[in-house]
Amino acid sequence: MDNRDSVQRRVTINDIAEATGFAASTVSRALSRPGRVNAATRDRIVAVARELSYVPNTHARALTSGRTETVAVLVSDVTNPFYFGLIRGTQHQLKAAGYAHLLIDTENSGELESHVLSKMRQSIDGAILATSRLSRRLLAELATELPLVAVNRMVRGVESVVLDSPSGVAQAAEHLISLGHSEIVYMSGPENSWANEARWRSLIAAGARHGLPVRRLGPFPAGRMSGSAAADALINTRATACIAFNDLLAIGMLTRLRERGLGVPGEISVVGCDDMFGADFCHPTLTTLAAPIEQAGRVAVSMLLARLNDSAPATRQSAVLPTHLIVRESTGPAPR
Amino acid sequence: MDNRDSVQRRVTINDIAEATGFAASTVSRALSRPGRVNAATRDRIVAVARELSYVPNTHARALTSGRTETVAVLVSDVTNPFYFGLIRGTQHQLKAAGYAHLLIDTENSGELESHVLSKMRQSIDGAILATSRLSRRLLAELATELPLVAVNRMVRGVESVVLDSPSGVAQAAEHLISLGHSEIVYMSGPENSWANEARWRSLIAAGARHGLPVRRLGPFPAGRMSGSAAADALINTRATACIAFNDLLAIGMLTRLRERGLGVPGEISVVGCDDMFGADFCHPTLTTLAAPIEQAGRVAVSMLLARLNDSAPATRQSAVLPTHLIVRESTGPAPR
DNA sequence: TCACGGCAGGCAAACGGTTGCCATCCCTGC
DNA sequence: GCAGGGATGGCAACCGTTTGCCTGCCGTGA
Numbered sequence: 001m002d003n004r005d006s007v008q009r010r011v012t013i014n015d016i017a018e019a020t021g022f023a024a025s026t027v028s029r030a031l032s033r034p035g036r037v038n039a040a041t042r043d044r045i046v047a048v049a050r051e052l053s054y055v056p057n058t059h060a061r062a063l064t065s066g067r068t069e070t071v072a073v074l075v076s077d078v079t080n081p082f083y084f085g086l087i088r089g090t091q092h093q094l095k096a097a098g099y100a101h102l103l104i105d106t107e108n109s110g111e112l113e114s115h116v117l118s119k120m121r122q123s124i125d126g127a128i129l130a131t132s133r134l135s136r137r138l139l140a141e142l143a144t145e146l147p148l149v150a151v152n153r154m155v156r157g158v159e160s161v162v163l164d165s166p167s168g169v170a171q172a173a174e175h176l177i178s179l180g181h182s183e184i185v186y187m188s189g190p191e192n193s194w195a196n197e198a199r200w201r202s203l204i205a206a207g208a209r210h211g212l213p214v215r216r217l218g219p220f221p222a223g224r225m226s227g228s229a230a231a232d233a234l235i236n237t238r239a240t241a242c243i244a245f246n247d248l249l250a251i252g253m254l255t256r257l258r259e260r261g262l263g264v265p266g267e268i269s270v271v272g273c274d275d276m277f278g279a280d281f282c283h284p285t286l287t288t289l290a291a292p293i294e295q296a297g298r299v300a301v302s303m304l305l306a307r308l309n310d311s312a313p314a315t316r317q318s319a320v321l322p323t324h325l326i327v328r329e330s331t332g333p334a335p336r
Numbered sequence: 337m338d339n340r341d342s343v344q345r346r347v348t349i350n351d352i353a354e355a356t357g358f359a360a361s362t363v364s365r366a367l368s369r370p371g372r373v374n375a376a377t378r379d380r381i382v383a384v385a386r387e388l389s390y391v392p393n394t395h396a397r398a399l400t401s402g403r404t405e406t407v408a409v410l411v412s413d414v415t416n417p418f419y420f421g422l423i424r425g426t427q428h429q430l431k432a433a434g435y436a437h438l439l440i441d442t443e444n445s446g447e448l449e450s451h452v453l454s455k456m457r458q459s460i461d462g463a464i465l466a467t468s469r470l471s472r473r474l475l476a477e478l479a480t481e482l483p484l485v486a487v488n489r490m491v492r493g494v495e496s497v498v499l500d501s502p503s504g505v506a507q508a509a510e511h512l513i514s515l516g517h518s519e520i521v522y523m524s525g526p527e528n529s530w531a532n533e534a535r536w537r538s539l540i541a542a543g544a545r546h547g548l549p550v551r552r553l554g555p556f557p558a559g560r561m562s563g564s565a566a567a568d569a570l571i572n573t574r575a576t577a578c579i580a581f582n583d584l585l586a587i588g589m590l591t592r593l594r595e596r597g598l599g600v601p602g603e604i605s606v607v608g609c610d611d612m613f614g615a616d617f618c619h620p621t622l623t624t625l626a627a628p629i630e631q632a633g634r635v636a637v638s639m640l641l642a643r644l645n646d647s648a649p650a651t652r653q654s655a656v657l658p659t660h661l662i663v664r665e666s667t668g669p670a671p672r
Numbered sequence: 673t674c675a676c677g678g679c680a681g682g683c684a685a686a687c688g689g690t691t692g693c694c695a696t697c698c699c700t701g702c
Numbered sequence: 703g704c705a706g707g708g709a710t711g712g713c714a715a716c717c718g719t720t721t722g723c724c725t726g727c728c729g730t731g732a
Contacts, residue, residue: 013718038681059394059718061718068395091441122395123394282617377710392688399719400689
């Protein structure tokens with residue numbers, strides 16, 4: 001009977017009020033603003049609350065306070081393994097802080113992204129945007145309306161955590177140069193990707209530093225299927241080394257290169273980006289830029305929560321996480 | 337000015353009421369129960385609503401109606417690529433229906449699973465449980481309190497969609513038998529996994545049908561790292577063929593087998609389960625049981641939504657999705 | 673003794689919808 | 703001409719919590 005009741009009707013703050021003899025407002029304060037009530041009172045209320053296994057109603061709270069204890073994580077494609085680490089990192093950190101984790105797939109569409117964001121504004125406290133496709137202007141504008149942290153996207157006025165792939169690309173370029181390659185080709189990813197541009201610019205700089213020609217092919221969609229087209233394009237250039245926008249593309253290329261009988265790394269060296277799941281067991285295993293993406297997720301959440309909890313509007317800043325090259329089997333000396 | 341206002345204060349049902357001259361209740365009905373008001377009235381209200389770019393407040397709605405338009409998807413480990421397809425499927429289908437997608441990682445813990453579920457009861461309309469670690473009793477009990485669909489877990493009284501891996505395992509066994517293998521070893525996954533037991537039982541049956549000995553090793557945690565231990569254990573048995581609980585384990589084994597100098601499929605044949613991301617580009621590529629997991633996610637959502645929207649309590653049922661064997665490089669004739 | 677200030681608690685009004693119930697109005701059939 | 707009933711819209715209570723404001727009380731210093 002008792003049991004059935006507790007199942008049928010959730011216990012509210014009023015039940016606790018009734019049970020303790022205090023007013024509902026006091027119960028509310030005891031639970032959410034402990035300093036505001038007498039210690040003895042608070043203990044009593046807390047005890048009864050847990051005895052009744054009280055669970056505060058998120059919606060009622062959200063309605064008045066505006067806080068929802070929910071953070072949205074927007075990724076452009078949930079099935080891209082690159083995001084696994086990010087999702088894991090945000091998930092972990094949000095759970096630790098008692099926040100709910102709303103995962104949203106924006107399907108590579110900036111339009112969908114902004115639409116979702118504006119529709120969700122009332123149901124989330126903040127959002128983490130991974131590789132946003134939004135225009136700089138729109139992003140900055142949204143950031144004024146909603147606490148936002150961008151991952152792998154740097155825009156003035158928006159807090160962000162970025163992976164220092166420029167430095168990684170430089171390492172990769174030097175690695176290839178030291179192996180005797182005389183030209184490096186960049187296999188470009190989606191044009192609207194900030195990271196893509198950053199990597200390409202970094203390769204240009206590295207090439208300039210060493211007086212080496214660089215070239216860019218593409219853009220290619222960031223999927224494994226595009227690997228074939230990318231590989232064919234690369235073969236056509238007769239270049240011996242490339243850096244691909246990401247591992248997905250690189251792995252796709254490996255498959256196609258083998259199909260076409262090109263040896264990797266014997267005839268062509270391939271470097272990927274992200275060290276995503278699979279880079280260490282594909283064939284040949286992939287030399288790639290390892291990025292601490294899980295950590296990026298955690299840092300992004302920390303930044304967001306700091307802003308949500310401190311009344312201070314926070315100094316807009318960005319965290320830069322180091323990347324480093326992991327050399328595996330897909331790179332080797334240039335053929336002569 | 338106008339613009340600033342609309343940013344500062346969200347437009348509510350009352351704003352529409354004021355603008356149209358109707359009562360708030362009429363506006364509410366026009367928007368959520370179109371048949372209940374005059375067509376002309378409804379059109380007027382809808383027009384004004386979109387003009388003011390009205391977005392209903394989820395929380396306010398949830399408070400009275402109890403509906404939250406949110407479905408939780410619980411997976412035991414977000415970073416297990418097996419779930420990618422599932423997440424994609426649920427995400428896709430939920431979005432199409434206008435529901436929010438709450439992703440929760442239960443970290444392989446049944447305890448955490450039930451805790452989350454009970455804490456979330458008020459903020460979700462239903463839940464999809466992938467490979468639940470909950471006891472049969474607990475699961476059935478929860479299902480009476482909250483609309484639930486289990487994926488890859490069959491329990492009486494709980495709607496579910498399961499992958500017919502038993503039939504797949506039978507196919508795999510026959511494949512191995514036809515290649516001349518005289519014993520098949522099952523590399524067991526976590527003991528509390530329903531799918532694991534189902535697969536093992538199916539292998540026993542297949543063995544019995546063909547008068548072939550089968551054996552089981554493990555249990556091994558369902559990760560790639562466990563592959564080493566699994567491979568070593570397998571080598572020790574001198575068996576020539578195995579079916580692994582999942583691809584993660586199988587890929588881990590491939591790596592270790594190569595390290596130890598065993599040829600695959602020359603000396604040992606390996607079959608995985610799930611055809612997850614990577615199974616087609618690991619080395620050697622993996623023969624595996626392909627499961628339409630993305631479809632499973634979609635079906636699960638459909639079943640759940642059907643139950644949420646139809647007043648009918650729904651005939652508790654379960655959908656079984658076919659699996660089939662994909663033969664790649666990791667299986668071959670038994671050595672003699 | 674009195675004024676003042678701080679602490680603890682209560683009252684009640686929100687927050688933004690939903691919904692049961694009631695009032696009209698108009699149409700229909702007898 | 704009238705009862706009955708469907709269509710349409712309004713009123714107001716309610717969902718569970720938060721929070722601004724008020725009150726009573728006690729302690730303290732002048």
